[in-house]
Amino acid sequence: MGRRITRKQMKQDEFVSTMDQLIRRFGGYWKPALAVLCALLVVVFIWWTIGQWSDSREDAASARLAEVITAYQEAVAENGTGDLAEAEAGFAEVIEEYGRTSQGDIARLFQARIELGRGETDTARAALVRLVHRHKDDALGRLASLDLVRLRTASGQxxxxxxxxxxxxxxxxxxxxxxxxxxxxxxxxxxxxxxxxxxxxxxxxxxxxxxxxxxxxxxxxxxxxx
Structure with a gap:
């Protein structure tokens, strides 16, 4: 007497059959699929490496900027003037190395303040206006706006x-x-x-x-x- 096949067994057989067909159909494409997977892994690795490099670069920019700001503050503390040449050179270095970062723009703000102290108002004003436009909604933009307000007031406006x-x-x-x-x-x-x-x-x-x-x-x- 033959074995009676239940509905559950029929479904299991259908599943096995379907999976077997899929494996047979796509078995020949495992190499291209593996190549795509490897390419994706390479992209992910590059993205991770860039992120790590960016973080490291930002840390270096912050550390260097902090050193230069300290030199600036120490120079200003000397009777309100002091020799700002070292600080100015430091800010120029930060701008050169990290010009597209927020640290670079902070250096530009301090550089503009040094220029104001020397009476180079046109150069300083242009730099401050650029900073205001670039940082409309953050603290750096407000600091630049404040410097512009004081500059314009001193200029008779x-x-x-x-x-x-x-x-x-x-x-x-x-x-x-x-x-x-x-x-x-x-x-x-x-x-x-x-x-x-x-x-x-x-x-x-x-x-x-x-x-x-x-x-x-x-x-x-x-x-x-x-």
Whole structure:
């Protein structure tokens, strides 16, 4: 008497048959498939290597930049001037080696400040404008914006700067934080010899932003203005 085949056994037989056909059909393509797999592994390895190299390069850029900034700060600490030649050469080196990184742009910011100190305002202004455009939404862009505000104020553009700072104070322009904009507005009116308006903005900063890093300077200004 023949063996009775159940539905479960039939399904198992169909599965085995199907797998056997697939193996037979694609068995001849194992070499191309292996080549593709190897190519993918090579791509992954290259990507990993580049990532490791980029991380190492970024670490080296940060370390070198920190050394140069320390030299800059030490030079400035010497009666507010000091010999900045070493620091300037260091920033130029960072820009040369890591110019496309954020560290390179930080070096450009400090280089622009050195140029401002020498009175090279046109060169410094151009560098600061580029940094603002390149870093619109980060801290570096805000620092460059702040330097531009002070440069323009010192260049006699206080009235125009005040209009822009007012927009920042009310939140229509986020280029600078509100507390920074308030302090700079006060400074603009000090430069414009308008003590009443300057006092208003310094007081507003103290009242509305008691935790701001500018509060101490604002209080000092209020004391000077009487």
């Amino acid at each position: 206080g009235a125009e700067v005040a209009v822009e700072l007012e927009k920042m104070v009310v939140g229509r322009n986020t280029q600078l934080p509100r507390d920074v904009a308030l302090f700079e507005l006060g400074e603009v009116f000090v430069a414009e010899q308008k003590p009443d308006q300057a006092r208003e903005y310094f007081q507003k900063l103290v009242d509305e932003f008691p935790e701001s890093g500018y509060v101490t300077q604002a209080r000092k200004r209020l004391g000077e203005l009487g």
